[in-house]
Amino acid sequence: MKINTIVVVTDNVVKQYYGYALRKAFKSLNCKIVLLSFPAGEKSKNINTVISLQTQMLNHFCSRETLIIALGGGVVGDIAGFVAATYMRGISYIQIPTTLLAMIDSSIGGKTGINLSHGKNLMGLIYKPKITIACIDFLASLPRKHIINGVVEALKVFLISNIIHFNKFRRRLNKILDYDKKSLETLVRHSANIKMNIIKQDLHENGLRAVLNFGHTIGHALEKISRYKILHGYAVAYGILFEAKISELLGILAPEKYDAIKTVFNQLGFHESYFKRFDVNSIIKATYSDKKARSNKINYVLLKDIGKIYSYRSSYTHPVHDKTIKKAFLTLIGEKYHAR
Numbered sequence: 001m002k003i004n005t006i007v008v009v010t011d012n013v014v015k016q017y018y019g020y021a022l023r024k025a026f027k028s029l030n031c032k033i034v035l036l037s038f039p040a041g042e043k044s045k046n047i048n049t050v051i052s053l054q055t056q057m058l059n060h061f062c063s064r065e066t067l068i069i070a071l072g073g074g075v076v077g078d079i080a081g082f083v084a085a086t087y088m089r090g091i092s093y094i095q096i097p098t099t100l101l102a103m104i105d106s107s108i109g110g111k112t113g114i115n116l117s118h119g120k121n122l123m124g125l126i127y128k129p130k131i132t133i134a135c136i137d138f139l140a141s142l143p144r145k146h147i148i149n150g151v152v153e154a155l156k157v158f159l160i161s162n163i164i165h166f167n168k169f170r171r172r173l174n175k176i177l178d179y180d181k182k183s184l185e186t187l188v189r190h191s192a193n194i195k196m197n198i199i200k201q202d203l204h205e206n207g208l209r210a211v212l213n214f215g216h217t218i219g220h221a222l223e224k225i226s227r228y229k230i231l232h233g234y235a236v237a238y239g240i241l242f243e244a245k246i247s248e249l250l251g252i253l254a255p256e257k258y259d260a261i262k263t264v265f266n267q268l269g270f271h272e273s274y275f276k277r278f279d280v281n282s283i284i285k286a287t288y289s290d291k292k293a294r295s296n297k298i299n300y301v302l303l304k305d306i307g308k309i310y311s312y313r314s315s316y317t318h319p320v321h322d323k324t325i326k327k328a329f330l331t332l333i334g335e336k337y338h339a340r
């Protein structure tokens with residue numbers, strides 16, 4: 001691969017912390033280095049940012065011999081990946097994630113994209129980076145709420161696939177929240193490996209990859225209702241509680257397993273009482289606009305045990321009746337369900 005220009009794409013916050021330093025570190029390389037940034041946050045994840053970045057690249061005479069480096073969290077990774085996938089019909093890119101969520105989740109698997117007014121990640125494509133380089137040192141400056149945001153995705157990965165890791169990291173939660181480097185490193189290594197293994201088997205989400213959406217059907221609905229003010233991982237944490245409760249009510253997950261999951265999420269500050277602020281009908285309505293909804297049926301990933309997904313007739317997603325969603329909701333907020 002011949003490269004004559006490196007474009008580092010980042011947001012204005014990460015640019016201050018690490019963008020200039022990375023540009024300086026690349027100075028000795030025999031190629032042109034361009035540092036481009038946009039305002040941090042989900043609001044930037046739109047077509048205008050993509051057009052602005054690509055126009056700046058054209059102004060810098062970037063050809064197909066350009067390498068993009070996505071330096072930042074999931075927002076930067078998704079936008080920079082999309083820019084790489086579409087610039088002159090596709091150029092190479094590398095992911096250097098700087099949030100825990102990006103290290104564990106968004107920088108792996110090649111999903112790139114932007115938001116449209118109808119919802120999140122509705123325009124995009126799967127376009128794999130040449131490599132993802134996760135360096136734990138970046139996490140030292142990351143606010144704690146974003147550490148929790150990433151921990152949730154790691155716990156999700158363990159919940160669907162590995163009870164040993166789930167129990168191990170459950171015991172290490174305090175160390176992780178105290179930014180213990182070794183604990184963070186093993187958390188990233190184990191969860192990233194599991195995600196990579198799943199993706200290797202099903203890149204385009206025709207089957208197995210769907211298990212990664214555990215907690216996400218309700219999680220996406222909560223994000224939508226709260227107009228994306230809630231962090232993705234936080235929405236997924238509540239989504240996990242809700243979808244584990246559905247699994248319990250359907251007789252798939254044992255009640256004591258649900259309680260074990262609840263205890264861990266309580267420790268991270270996620271409580272069932274949170275749902276009291278919502279109307280269940282609005283949650284159900286929001287799930288219907290999820291892009292994973294197929295033929296007007298809302299499919300859920302359900303849990304059979306800690307570390308094990310429920311599968312039936314080789315399918316990992318299952319339609320769940322609205323009545324069950326309502327029952328789960330009322331149980332979560334401590335009210336009785338009366339069938340009408």
Ligand SMILES: NC(=O)c1ccc[n+]([C@@H]2O[C@H](COP(=O)([O-])OP(=O)(O)OC[C@H]3O[C@@H](n4cnc5c(N)ncnc54)[C@H](O)[C@@H]3O)[C@@H](O)[C@H]2O)c1
Nearest residue numbers: 013014040041073074075076098099101106111138141142
């Ligand atoms: N592509 C995928 O497979 C995938 C998977 C999950 C989530 N996502 C997407 O990821 C996005 C969320 O990613 P995120 O949680 O990383 O949010 P983010 O990218 O908005 O980063 C969070 C905040 O932390 C700041 N930041 C980043 N690294 C920092 C560091 N090391 N020190 C200090 N501050 C730092 C950023 O500037 C930003 O303000 C969403 O848009 C979501 O849709 C994509």
